[in-house]
Each structure stands twice: as C-alpha cells, then as structure tokens.
Amino acid sequence: MTFSLEIRKKFFHLDIFRRMRTIQILLPILFIPCFCLAQKTDKEVRGDKLFENFFYTKAIDVYQETTGLTTDGARNLGDAYRATSKYKEAEKQYKIVVASSDYVPEDLFTYAELLKMNGNHEEGEEWMEKFHELNKEDGRGIRYHNDREAYKALKVDDGQFVIRNLIINSEQEDFGAVFYQNKVVFASSREGVKGVRRRWNGNQLPFLDIYIADRMANGELRDLALLGKNISGKFHEGPASFDSTGNFMIFTSDDYKSRSEDGTVKLQLMESKKENGRWSKPIRLAFNSHEYSCGHGSLTIDGSVMYFSSDMPGGFGGADLYRVTRDTKGVWGKPVNLGPEINTEGNEMFPFVLSQKGLLFFASNGHVGLGGLDVFAVKMKDDTTFSKVKNLGVPVNSEKDDFALSTDSFGKVGYFSSNREGGKGDDDIYAFDMTRPLVFGVTIVGFSLDKVGNVLAGTEVSLYDEEGNLVETTTTDEDGAYSFSVDRGKNWEIVGEKDDYFTDRKVVSTDVSNDEVETTLNLEKDPGLSLLALITDSKSDSLLTDVSIVLTDNFTGKSESFKTDTSGSIFKPLIGKKIQERGSYNLEISKEGYFTKTLTYNVLFDQEGVYEIHKELDVSLDREVKDLSELVKLNPINFDLGKHNIRPDAALELDKIVTILNKYPNMIVELGAHTDCRGSKRSNQALSSRRAVSSAKYIQSKITTPERISGKGYGESQLLNDCACEGRVRSSCDEDRHAVNRRTEFKVISTGDDKVKVVD
Incomplete structure (x- = not known):
C-alpha cells in the first residue's frame, strides 16, 4: 500500500512511501502481460x-x-508535484501514468485520489471503481464501491x-x-524562533520543533x-501528547541513533518527564x-x-494504528494492531484518544x-471493539489533507490541521467549536x-439488515450483554442462538430520535422432548429389528425415515418443540413378512x-x-336356518x-x-351369497x-373334504364333517403397500 506524498510529508522525511510504493510497483509486474521496459536517459536517472x-x-x-520519461519517471514527477502541493499538475501526470501499458493498480487509486x-x-469515483475491478480484495475499493456518491x-x-483559522499560523507548517493544562502545544517549522534553522529537502522548510502557547478564550494562541x-534537536520533533498531570509526555522524533539498512532515517516515539519545572532528557x-517508524502518540x-x-511489519497497509499499555x-x-475495522490498506495516522468520552479520532x-487525509471518529466500546467509523465531513474535512484533530476533556472545543486552500501556510491549525455531541448512528x-x-453468557447474537443479509455476529459477555452500532x-433483526436453547428473534427499528435502542432476547431452554417407539x-412380543418407519410431522408435512436397531426401537429428538x-x-x-401398519400419534407435550x-398405540x-x-x-x-341376517x-365374531x-x-x-x-x-349358492353380502355390509x-x-x-363349490352330496354319490359324513365345510373365510387381497406381498 502506498504511503502517499502528503503523508510522507506529515511523517517527515520517512522513506515509508518509497519502500511501500516499490513493493506495490514490483509485485504486479509478475502478472501484467505487457510490461514495457523503456531505457531511462541520464537526465531521468x-x-x-x-x-x-x-x-x-x-x-x-x-x-x-527530460523527453521520453518512462512510466516510473512519470510517476515520480506526479509524486513530486503532489509533495509540493501542486495537485493539478500531479493529476495531469498521473493521467499519463494510468494510460501507459505498465501501470499498476495503485496508480489507479492515486489518480482517483488526485481527481477527488x-x-x-x-x-x-469512476477511477476508484476501475481500481476496485482490478483489485477486488482491496478494502479501499470495496468501501468506495459499497458507498458510492x-x-x-x-x-x-x-x-x-x-x-x-488561527491568527498564529505561519507561512510554514503548523499542526x-x-x-496542555491551560495552554496548547503544537508542532511547527516556523522561522525566526531558533537562531540556526536547518532545512529539510522535502519542502525546503525548517525542521519541526515543539512549541507551547497560551490559549485565549476564543481558542486563539499567543506568546x-x-x-x-532538551526536547528540541537538530531535526524533526513533534507532535506531542501529555497525561492529565502534565508531567509525562510522549512525542515523535527523528531517529538520531541510526539509519535503517537502506540508509533512511525513521521516526521514533520518545518519552520525557517534567522534573523541577524542566523536561528530562528524552528516552527512546x-x-x-x-527499520520502521513509530509516531503520533496519543496518551489516555x-x-x-x-x-x-x-508502518511496522504485520500491519494492514502503509501506516496502521496501534495500542500499547504501560505498567x-x-x-x-507489546503494541497491538487495532484491526481491520480501523486500519486499511491505506494509511491511518494522527490518533487522538478522548478517554473520558470513549472516543478515538484519527486521520x-x-x-x-x-480526498487526501480525512478525519474520522469511532466510539470505543472496549479495547478491541469499535463503533462504525464516522467521517466528520465538512467543515472539518475538505478535499485536501485534514488531520491531527484533538479536543479538550469535555470534547466540545478543539483543534485540527489542514493544508486546504485559503490557509496561511503549508499546514495550518484550525480551532473548532462542536455545537452538539457526535452521534455514531444508533x-x-x-x-x-x-x-x-x-x-x-456465550449466546451468539447475529444482526441482519432489512434484506436479510448477515451484517455482524457477536457473543454475549459474562453479563449476557451485547451491542451493535x-x-x-x-x-x-436480532437473532440469539445458544446450545440447548431455542432461538429467539427480535425486529428492532432505529427510526428513533435517541442514540440507543434496547432489546432483550429471551431464550427458552430446550426441554429435550423426544419420541420412542x-x-x-x-404374537411373540419379540423385538423386531430392521423395521422401516416413516415418521411424518402432520403439522409441517416433513417426513423422516428410520430403521429399528437391535433393540427394536427408534428414537427421535424433537428439535424446536416446547x-x-x-x-x-x-x-x-x-x-x-409382516403387514404394513399406519398409525397416527397425537400428543400434548405437557x-x-x-x-x-408404544405405550399409547399398538405398534406391534x-x-x-x-x-x-x-x-x-x-x-x-352362525346364521339361523335359511337366513342371512346377522345374529x-x-x-x-365379525367385530x-x-x-x-x-x-x-x-x-x-x-x-x-x-x-x-x-x-x-343352486340354493346353497344363493344362500351363501346373501350371507356373504350381509356379513360384508355389517363390517363395512x-x-x-x-x-x-x-x-x-x-x-358348496369349495368343500374342504369328500363330503359331497350331488349326483349318484350320497354323503355318509356325520355332522362334524359337514360342519368343516360350513365356514366364512376372510382372504387378504392386498395390504395397500406394493412392497409387502400377501402370502398366497
């Protein structure tokens, strides 16, 4: 991720931009099919x-x-224009860069930024969309794509x-x-205060020093x-931050001890204590x-x-925000990265923590x-959880660089810095009054x-938008609490889920005037209801294995198939039943080998x-x-003689x-x-037919x-013995043998299930 020129300037004469830009330029070469390696002239070199x-x-x-600049040279020229605040010329130069055959995705982002x-x-925004299409995974492009216009x-x-704009601003940098107590401390490269003023190559202005001034009631500074x-050295110092006692200070300084392996000077965070009215020698x-820079410290x-x-290794972009504690x-x-909700592939800088209000401002x-750096704010829920990032908009932000916002302990008045048009110098300090508190949505x-x-505790709570898209998921703390911004x-829609409990859902409207909406999730304990058969x-009461059972919930229409195990049983937990x-x-x-049986089981789960x-129904x-x-x-x-009515x-027996x-x-x-x-x-045939029909109607x-x-x-067509009476043969059978032939049979034609065959 490129450390932009204006940020390079804010972060002094760091080589972060150069190092990060080199990575951005070299890596895409591997997948650009047409990379034109034009020969650089001596003048371009x-x-x-x-x-x-x-x-x-x-x-x-x-x-x-120089005639015939390579793409790299054209890019450097655009960056040089940008470093000297010549944004129109920088835009024209980058238009040439993005039209070349060997541009890289980051060039599109830079060009889009310059246009803005x-x-x-x-x-x-059109070029930002092109950047997004070329680099789908980059969070910057995703954010712009999702929040167009x-x-x-x-x-x-x-x-x-x-x-x-403050009267005290100089023609140089003030930011x-x-x-600090009843005063204000700021960084400036103004002239006329130090006897000897060295100048930085980047803008030909004196190196930064830390100044203190009296604060007037209207926010103006003087004296x-x-x-x-002990704080002012040969090179850059500032900005600074103090604890509430005013006796402990953190400030940013050039690394006076050593250079990095590639020969550049990094930034360091230094601490100093006020002892007997004087600031002690700074300690690194x-x-x-x-090998990397640390700066812009802000103390609770x-x-x-x-x-x-x-820009230490392991971050998300050029410069990230970190949090570190002191015992x-x-x-x-050990510093802890604030994570992807705050940090991007771009640069996050100039944090200011207003711990009394739980607010964190940053650029x-x-x-x-x-355009350029904008000032943002988040509400800190805890050390690692933040509200949605809020852009403060105009008039704090402009189309140029806006950064380094700070407030008093009440968060009602404060200062920020900007290089916007209409200022007095390179960077100016602006005072502000906040007419009402910041609102971070609801x-x-x-x-x-x-x-x-x-x-x-431990309930998983999910937030869904009006289209049913999952927005965020959190887990309740030991107090059972959760929150979403x-x-x-x-x-x-708020959905609460926990093992062994039924899910609860609540619809919440944020069409309200206040900043907070309360809703409670009530999860009912799953009673563990289940069915057993x-x-x-x-005949034998023996348990049957491998019995197929199709269980259908008549309320939902859903069916589930089971097979009995060696215990002859099936077990069905009833998920969701209360x-x-x-x-x-x-x-x-x-x-x-068995008749198929169909039963209905109705129950009140009390x-x-x-x-x-099986204790309520015959499932044998x-x-x-x-x-x-x-x-x-x-x-x-039995029937009465010659009759067919049912006795x-x-x-x-028929029952x-x-x-x-x-x-x-x-x-x-x-x-x-x-x-x-x-x-x-004939008479036997007729009588048996009447009796058969009469018996069937009774059952029907x-x-x-x-x-x-x-x-x-x-x-008499289907005698079971040789007791026939017709023709020449006269039956000599006794009554018992004739009784065998007088019978009613109930032949099973079908079970209603094609898979079950009736024994013939």
Whole structure:
C-alpha cells in the first residue's frame, strides 16, 4: 500500500512511501502481460536521484527537461508535484501514468485520489471503481464501491462544527495542536524562533520543533515559545501528547541513533518527564526500531495507554494504528494492531484518544472520504471493539489533507490541521467549536436472558439488515450483554442462538430520535422432548429389528425415515418443540413378512422427557397370512336356518375382523361364505351369497373406506373334504364333517403397500 506524498510529508522525511510504493510497483509486474521496459536517459536517472533524496522541486525541474520519461519517471514527477502541493499538475501526470501499458493498480487509486482532491469527485469515483475491478480484495475499493456518491452527504455542512483559522499560523507548517493544562502545544517549522534553522529537502522548510502557547478564550494562541531545550534537536520533533498531570509526555522524533539498512532515517516515539519545572532528557521507547517508524502518540488521561501510528511489519497497509499499555513500573508492553475495522490498506495516522468520552479520532486516506487525509471518529466500546467509523465531513474535512484533530476533556472545543486552500501556510491549525455531541448512528444494546430472567453468557447474537443479509455476529459477555452500532432509520433483526436453547428473534427499528435502542432476547431452554417407539411381533412380543418407519410431522408435512436397531426401537429428538405445544405424527411401519401398519400419534407435550409411542398405540406387527383367521381366533359365524341376517353371536365374531381392518386401514379383504353339500347346489349358492353380502355390509358399516371388503358366496363349490352330496354319490359324513365345510373365510387381497406381498 502506498504511503502517499502528503503523508510522507506529515511523517517527515520517512522513506515509508518509497519502500511501500516499490513493493506495490514490483509485485504486479509478475502478472501484467505487457510490461514495457523503456531505457531511462541520464537526465531521468538524475531526476530519480533528486526525487529519492527528497529534492522534489529540483527533481521537477529535471524531469520537465527530460523527453521520453518512462512510466516510473512519470510517476515520480506526479509524486513530486503532489509533495509540493501542486495537485493539478500531479493529476495531469498521473493521467499519463494510468494510460501507459505498465501501470499498476495503485496508480489507479492515486489518480482517483488526485481527481477527488481537485474537486472532480464523479470522475474520481469512476477511477476508484476501475481500481476496485482490478483489485477486488482491496478494502479501499470495496468501501468506495459499497458507498458510492458518499461525498455528496459529506459535503453538506450540518452545523455541528464551527471552525476558524488561527491568527498564529505561519507561512510554514503548523499542526498537531493538543491541550496542555491551560495552554496548547503544537508542532511547527516556523522561522525566526531558533537562531540556526536547518532545512529539510522535502519542502525546503525548517525542521519541526515543539512549541507551547497560551490559549485565549476564543481558542486563539499567543506568546508561543519552544517547549524545552532538551526536547528540541537538530531535526524533526513533534507532535506531542501529555497525561492529565502534565508531567509525562510522549512525542515523535527523528531517529538520531541510526539509519535503517537502506540508509533512511525513521521516526521514533520518545518519552520525557517534567522534573523541577524542566523536561528530562528524552528516552527512546523499547518497541521502536531503526527499520520502521513509530509516531503520533496519543496518551489516555492517566498515561497508562497510548495509541500511535506505525508502518511496522504485520500491519494492514502503509501506516496502521496501534495500542500499547504501560505498567505501574513505567514499562511499555507489546503494541497491538487495532484491526481491520480501523486500519486499511491505506494509511491511518494522527490518533487522538478522548478517554473520558470513549472516543478515538484519527486521520485516514483508506476510508471513504473527500480526498487526501480525512478525519474520522469511532466510539470505543472496549479495547478491541469499535463503533462504525464516522467521517466528520465538512467543515472539518475538505478535499485536501485534514488531520491531527484533538479536543479538550469535555470534547466540545478543539483543534485540527489542514493544508486546504485559503490557509496561511503549508499546514495550518484550525480551532473548532462542536455545537452538539457526535452521534455514531444508533447503538442497539441488550441482554440475552432465559425465561426466568437469568443471564445467558456465550449466546451468539447475529444482526441482519432489512434484506436479510448477515451484517455482524457477536457473543454475549459474562453479563449476557451485547451491542451493535447501526445506521439510523432502518429495521434490523436480532437473532440469539445458544446450545440447548431455542432461538429467539427480535425486529428492532432505529427510526428513533435517541442514540440507543434496547432489546432483550429471551431464550427458552430446550426441554429435550423426544419420541420412542418399540416395535414387536404381535404374537411373540419379540423385538423386531430392521423395521422401516416413516415418521411424518402432520403439522409441517416433513417426513423422516428410520430403521429399528437391535433393540427394536427408534428414537427421535424433537428439535424446536416446547412444553404445552401439541404434536401429531403419522407412522408407517413396515417389515418384510409382516403387514404394513399406519398409525397416527397425537400428543400434548405437557412435561419434559421421552414420549413412548408404544405405550399409547399398538405398534406391534402381524405376520402376513392368507386368511385373517390366522391372526385372530374366530368362532363359527352362525346364521339361523335359511337366513342371512346377522345374529348377535355372529356380530361378535365379525367385530374381530372390524378391529383388524381398522388396525390396517389399507388392507383389502374378500369375505367368502361357504356351505356344506346338503340342499341343492343352486340354493346353497344363493344362500351363501346373501350371507356373504350381509356379513360384508355389517363390517363395512364399521370401518374406514368400506370398499376395502367385499362379500362373495361360494356355496358348496369349495368343500374342504369328500363330503359331497350331488349326483349318484350320497354323503355318509356325520355332522362334524359337514360342519368343516360350513365356514366364512376372510382372504387378504392386498395390504395397500406394493412392497409387502400377501402370502398366497
């Protein structure tokens, strides 16, 4: 990620830009199919050396005299223009760069930024979209793509800030003002204060020093002086930060001890204590390095925590924001990156922490802004959790660089710095009054509780937008609390989930005037309801394995298939079922060699535990038979002589068949009536038919789907023995043998399941 020229200037004469830009330029070469390696002229090489040593004005002169600049030379010329605040010329030069065959994605981003800085936002967004298309993973492009035309709202002054340029500003650089007791401390490269003033190649201005000035009631500064002799060195010092006592200071300084391996000077964070009215000799913080820069420290009110900017390895972009703590012995710990919600592939710098209000301000060119560096703010929920990043908009931000915002302890008045048009120098300090507190959208806060009000820590709480898209997920803390920072004027869905509990959902509207909306999630304990069924053989009561069961929830229509195990059982946990809810389930039970059975189980879940279906319904299976008399003991079905009406004793036997047919609602049966040989064949046929029909009608009246049983008379056509009476043969059989032929059979035609075959 490129450390832009204006940031390079703010971060003094660092080589961060050069190092990061080199990485950006070299890596894409690997995948650009047409990379034209034009030969550099001696004059361009001379311009490169001037540029690399920060002689930007001289480099511009040499580049302008050079014909046939390579893309690298054209890029350096554009950067030199940008470093000297000649943004129009820089834009023209980068237009040439992005039209070349060997541009890199970062060139598109820089060109888009220059267009915005010159007020051409529409075209700038078009080029930002091209950058996004070429580099889909870059968060800067994603942010602009998702928030197109955001500049229109940012350019509307809503009256929250009233700003004014300070009279004390010089023609040089003045920035980084912070409150110090009843005074203000800031960094400046102004002339006329020091006797001997060395100048930095980058802008030919004197090196920075730290100044202190009295603060007037209207925010103006006067009677400035150097902060202290021990603080002012030969090169850059500033800006600074103080704890509430005013006796402990952190400030940024050039690395006086050593250069990096490539010969450049990095920035260091230094600390100093005020003893007997004088600032002590500065001490270099242990986590500084000669190979990367650390600067722009901002202390919390007690001085135990510091936020700062650094390009140390392992970050997200050019310069990232970090947090570091100091123990009671004054030893600084290991810096912690503030993460991708704050840091981008661009640069985040100049943090200011207002710990009394839980606010963090910073400057960035990676978040969506008006151009260059913009000032942003976040609400700090804790050390690692922040609200949505808020761009402060105009008048604090402009199309140029705006940075280094600080406030008093109440957050009502303060200062920021800018190189916007209309100022007095390179960077100017602006005072501001804040007419009302910052609002970071709306915060949805709440707790996750069980039904009796106990807090539920560890609940996963998800936030969904109006389109049902997952926006954010968090986990409740030990107090069961959660919070989300969201946009105002929308509807949001909050979903709470926890193991062994039922999910709860709440819709929350942020179309409110206040800044906080409360909602409580109430998660009901899952009672662990379940169904159990033991399948047995109806005759032997032995458990049946490998029984197929299709269980259908009649309320939802969803079906699930099971097979009984060696215990002859199935077990079904009822996910989502609650106490006092009802259930209705259809069970289709089948096994090869057995009649298929269909049952309906209706239940009220009035207590926790396992509901045993086999104790409420007969789920045993009957083996397949060719006649129902094999399933149930039937006594002879008797009729009065020559009659076919159903006698009470016959009804008792037929009711046994009714029971079976109601047990198997898909079973189809033929009722066959038979006589002995006595009487004429015709009369026997007619009588058996009447009795068969009469018996079938009796059963039909007591079963579902009456057509499942039909009656047929066979007369004496199917004798079971040799007791025939017709023709020359006269039966000599006794009554018992004739009784064998007088019978009613109930032949099973079908079970209603093609997979189950009836025994023939």
